[in-house]
Amino acid sequence: FQVKNRGYRIETVEIENFLLGYKNIKDAVVVALDDETNREKFLCAYFVSYVGEVSIKELREHLGKNMPQYMIPQTFVQLEYIPWNPNGKADLKQLPRPQLKANEGFIPPENEIEEKMIEIWASVLGIEKEAISMDDNFFFIGGHSLKATILLTRIHQIFDIEIALAEIFKNPTPCELCTLISLTKWEFKPGESEETEFEEIVL
Numbered sequence: 001f002q003v004k005n006r007g008y009r010i011e012t013v014e015i016e017n018f019l020l021g022y023k024n025i026k027d028a029v030v031v032a033l034d035d036e037t038n039r040e041k042f043l044c045a046y047f048v049s050y051v052g053e054v055s056i057k058e059l060r061e062h063l064g065k066n067m068p069q070y071m072i073p074q075t076f077v078q079l080e081y082i083p084w085n086p087n088g089k090a091d092l093k094q095l096p097r098p099q100l101k102a103n104e105g106f107i108p109p110e111n112e113i114e115e116k117m118i119e120i121w122a123s124v125l126g127i128e129k130e131a132i133s134m135d136d137n138f139f140f141i142g143g144h145s146l147k148a149t150i151l152l153t154r155i156h157q158i159f160d161i162e163i164a165l166a167e168i169f170k171n172p173t174p175c176e177l178c179t180l181i182s183l184t185k186w187e188f189k190p191g192e193s194e195e196t197e198f199e200e201i202v203l
Contacts, residue, residue, distance in 0.1 A: 003032040043073035107134040
């Protein structure tokens with residue numbers, strides 16, 4: 001089935017075939033789901049393995065070697081089985097809504113800049129900050145072009161730094177963005193109220 005994601009038309013069966021080509025993947029279906037705003041869609045891959053739990057990180061790497069980034073699903077959900085209709089289509093009503101959670105090898109923030117960045121990401125993406133690792137890809141955990149624009153606005157408000165939209169695609173992780181900020185020699189000012197300042201920009 002053809003869907004539109006990030007401005008590209010994608011044949012989901014192509015993604016499914018690459019998923020099925022990965023070790024231990026028994027069954028797979030890729031669907032386009034509405035985000036929380038109901039204005040944009042994101043790709044979600046549901047899959048079943050032959051044995052045990054599959055590493056999502058390794059699965060992403062496998063897909064990244066075989067297809068462009070815009071075709072890689074933003075979320076992955078491992079199931080015991082995929083519910084199919086008699087006509088051979090996945091029963092979308094029985095597929096669970098994906099829940100974002102901390103990735104393998106979770107990396108927490110270690111300084112003021114990183115903590116502030118994680119807080120911004122949590123607000124923009126609408127997820128718990130404890131679920132965001134410093135090496136998470138913005139576009140793999142619910143981000144898209146519109147949210148990237150909001151992210152840049154928040155970064156400007158907090159750090160008083162202008163970052164071009166293209167930099168989000170070049171540096172899609174909190175760690176990489178914090179490196180950009182550090183290069184500007186931004187410094188946290190003692191006595192500055194982090195909580196109050198952050199609450200003022202929450203939409």
